[in-house]
Amino acid sequence: MHLLPTTRHEIGLLWRARPGMAGLLLAGQGLARLPGPAIRKVPGIGWVTGDPVVAREVLKDHRSFTMVGEGGVGDLWAQILGEWVRDLFDGPGHHDLRTRARDLFTERTAGALVAGTWGPTLRDAGERLAAGEPVDVAHTSRVLVGRMMIELLGIPAPDGPQSGRPGDAVAPGAGPDAPPWGDGVVVPSGAAPSGPVRSWPDDDGALAAFRTGERLAKLALGTEGSTTLPPEKIAEAKLITDELTAGVPYAFRTAPPSRLLGRARELGLTLEEATGLASLLMVAGTETSASAMMRTTALLADTGEQHRLLAALGAQESRPGAAGSPAGAAPGPHPPSDGPWDAVVREGLRVTSPASVIGRGVSADVEIGGARLRTGDRIMLLVWSANAAAGPFRIxxxxxxxTRQLWFGAGRHLCLGAALAKAEVAALLRTLWTTPDGAPAGPLRVVRREASREVIVPGYEKLVVSR
Ligand code: HEM
Structure with a gap:
């Protein structure tokens, strides 16, 4: 048995993010490896479990547990966005939405989306590393994820109508009815691109979008004991969601069905609901993805597993007839089983488990994991602990x-963006560890790092790597 379940840097990240939660996660991880009750009551928090089997059982038991009751994230959203959230997030409306949104992020569409939206930024990072320059992977991850959200949600340029080079913001797959400047750009009706051409999104705008999402997520700090928000937090959250979703009405009206908001329109969602869904995506899919990207990078370097990865890439390349797969230049749609990458991404997600805990309210008395839970109780699933207990990072x-893919949850709320998240992590790692023509590049070393403090999702403020 290993003394530490993961690297000391990873534990440092958990600690700097939320010291109390770090203690709970580490205790949960220790308990998950020892015989004893799978579920326990913790004063001030309620029921907790770090057992993967019990956690999955809870997530799949929709009759006894709810995400929109006290203890669940949907309860926070209902206070911020309105009561309709309860139906869309957990009622019949949710089933309807999930059924029709099933193919929103498939492996293929996710790969195309990443290639179209991230190509130039990844290429730039790859070139800087090749030239011997340092790259701050934490910053790059935030910029990339911010770009993705701007693209998905149609966040407008801060200073009005903009036009990138035609096609700049258009991901492959955008339908023929997509505006030439991409439906990620909001242009007031009737306005056509004119005047000086400026590319949108740019890195500053992407970072600003990411930071706004982060501010929104931060409002959930301190809800470990109760998900009832004080009025001032609700007011602040409403302001932030308004800011984040200012571009949604235009994109909702004009986006083709191949795009997220176009699909939402076709599904019959109201503008209010589409706006809420957009806010949810912003929170669910930004910090989590960026965290997995930067932390998996650090894990590969810190554990030495990067050497195993480079060896696997070398072996793959020397196989007769095997062409290297392009990295930064075209982190495009890749077949599902693609050399070592699937396994590396899976292991990175397991060990980092960016959504470290999942909360649920108990909606009907139930016996689970040997304990009797009563209606109105709350339970916290220690996802990080359950996943970390399987052992340290080994690709x-x-x-x-x-654990299967517990890092994405389970049951009917299983992460909607799982394929996109995996494509995102893979695209960054490819850029860092392969050359543009897909050959293994040299190992990386971390030259500087700094953990983010007081955040919901642990991560690096800075993670500078160099070849
Ligand atoms: C590494 C990155 C990610 C991780 C670890 C992650 C994890 C999770 C988890 C654990 C849940 C279940 C929450 C619960 O049951 O209460 C979830 C739900 C969700 N995720 Fe992700 N997520 C990631 C990236 C994304 C991305 C990129 C998107 C979209 C752009 C996204 C969209 C969603 C949505 C919409 C839900 C709610 C699904 C529902 O309630 O039916 N996630 N995610």
Missing amino acids: DREYVRE
Whole structure:
């Protein structure tokens, strides 16, 4: 048995993010490896479990547990966005939405989206590393994820109508009815691109979008004991969601069905609901993805597993007839089983588990994990602990059946953006560890790092790597 479940840097990140939560996660991880009750009551928090099997059981039991009751994230959203959230997030409306949104992010569409939206930024990072320059992977991850959200949600340029080079913001797959400047750009009706051409989104805008989402997520700090928000937090959250979703009405009206908001319109969602969904995506899919990207990078360097990765890439390349797959130049749609990358991304997600806990309210009395839970109780699933208990970061780890993909949840709320998140992590790692023509590049070293403090999702403020 290993004394530490992961690297000391990873534990430092958990600690700097939320010291109390770090203690709970580490305790949960220790308990998950010892015999004893799978579920316990913690004063001030309620029921907790770090057992992957019990956690999955809770997530799949929709009759006894709810995400929109006290203890669930949907309860926070209902206070910020309105009561309709309860139906869309957990009622019949949710089933309807999930059924029709099933193919929104498939492996193929996710790969195309990443290639179209991130190509130039990744290429630039790859070139800087190749030239011997340092790259701050934490900053790059935030910019990339910010760009993705601007693209998905149609966040407008801060200073009015803009036009990138035609096609700049258009991801492959945008339908023929997509405006030439991409439906990620909001142009007031009737306005056509004119005057000086400026590319949108740019890095500053992407970073600003990311930081705004982060501010919104931060409002959930301190809700470990109760998900009832004080009025001032609700007011602040409403202001932030308004800011984040200012561009949604235009994109909702004009985006083709192949795009997120176009799909939302086709599904019959109201503008209010589409706006809420957009806010949810912003919170669910930004910090989590950026965290997995930068932390997996650090793990590969810190554990030395990057050497195993480079060896696997070398072996793959020297196989007769095997063409290297392009990295930064075209982090495009890749076949599902693509050399070592699937396993590396899976292991990175397991060990980092960016959504470290999932909360649920108990909606009907239930016996689970040997305990009797009563209606109105709350339960916190220690996802990080459950996943970390399987052992430290090893890219050749066999598939772990108990945890499966618990980092994306389970049951009917299983992460809607899982394919996109995996494509995002893979695209960054490819850029860092392969040359543009897909050959293994040299190992990286971390030259500077700084953990983010007081955040919901642990991550690096800075993670500077160099070849
Ligand atoms: C590494 C990155 C990510 C991780 C670890 C992650 C994790 C999760 C988890 C654990 C849940 C379930 C929450 C619960 O049951 O209460 C979830 C739900 C969700 N995620 Fe992700 N997520 C990631 C990226 C994304 C991305 C990129 C998007 C979209 C752009 C996204 C969209 C969503 C949505 C919409 C839900 C709610 C689904 C529902 O309630 O039916 N996520 N995610």
